[in-house]
Amino acid sequence: MIRAVVFDMDGVLVDSEAVWHAVRRDYVASFGGSWTEANQRNCMGANSAQWSSYIRMTFAAPFDEQRIFHDVVSMLRQRYTEVLPVIPGAQQAVRAFADAGFQLAVASSSPQTLIEFLVARLGLAEVFSVLVSSDAVKRGKPEPDVYLHACDRLGVDPSRAxxxxxxxxxxxxxxxxxxxxxxxxxxxFPPSPTSLARADLVLDSMYDLDPGILRL
Incomplete structure (x- = not known):
């Protein structure tokens, strides 16, 4: 029986992949680089240490990783303060699972402070019992570490999530x-057919995500 639901944040709760792309593009351009969609794909799922290092190494950035991280996250917070790009149906889906009695968590590649900031802005802080960043584990996505950590924090076997x-x-x-x-x-930034084939269920939108479809 399923006991918990673990949500990614960027692209699931908040339509933020394009925001990350725009911020990194503007940031890299500030010291003469050219950030592309291919660069963005390379960083999707990476934790903060990984993507900060990627920017420094790929574009010969004149700053260290800590400065890069701080600058990019500050730019993101400013963008989200101005406009919060909520994924349609996301808030309703989260609340439906909470009302149905599931334990809820976020497992995201975003920094912990940004996860907490966005979950609060979404008005969902009280329904999530666990918020986990890939920064808290050794390896970011596509490695399983952040999901294993989230399930451990929830006290739920991954097969029940x-x-x-x-x-x-x-x-x-x-x-x-x-x-x-x-x-x-x-x-x-759609997943490749090979990656998508690893999913157990594919939905068109968050409006389609409802506890009733998970008869497991």
């Missing part, structure tokens, strides 16, 4: 961790 993901790396991470994977594919 559902993951809701949008990206290829996220799908692979959740599947490798042993969760039942529901994919709501990103339209901006």
């Amino acid at each position: 559902v993951a809701v993901e949008d990206s290829g790396n996220g799908i692979l991470a959740a599947a490798s961790a042993g969760l039942y994977v529901v994919a709501v594919p990103s339209r901006d």
Whole structure:
């Protein structure tokens, strides 16, 4: 029996992949680099140490990883303060699972402070018992670490949990961790057919995500 639902954040709760892409593009351009969609795909699922190092190494950034992390996250917080791009149907889906008695968690590649900031902005802080960042584990997605950590924090075996993901790396991470994977594919950065094939269920939108469809 399924006891818990673990949501990714970027691309599942908040339509933020395009925001991350725009912020990194502007940031890299500030010291003469050219950030592309291919660069963005390479960083999807990476934890903060990984993507900060990627920017420094790939673009010969004139700053260290800590400065890069601070600058990019500050730019993101400013964007989210101005406009919060909520995924349609996300808040309703989360509350439906909470009302149905499931334990809820977020397992995201975003920094912990950004996860807490966005969950609060969404008005969902009280329904999530666990918020986990890939920064708290050794390896980011597509490795399973963050999902295993979230399930451990929840006190739930991964086989008794559902993951809701949008990206290829996220799908692979959740599947490798042993969760039942529901994919709501990103339209901006869709997962490859190979990655999508690892999902147990594919939905068109978060409006389609309802406790009634998980008869497990």
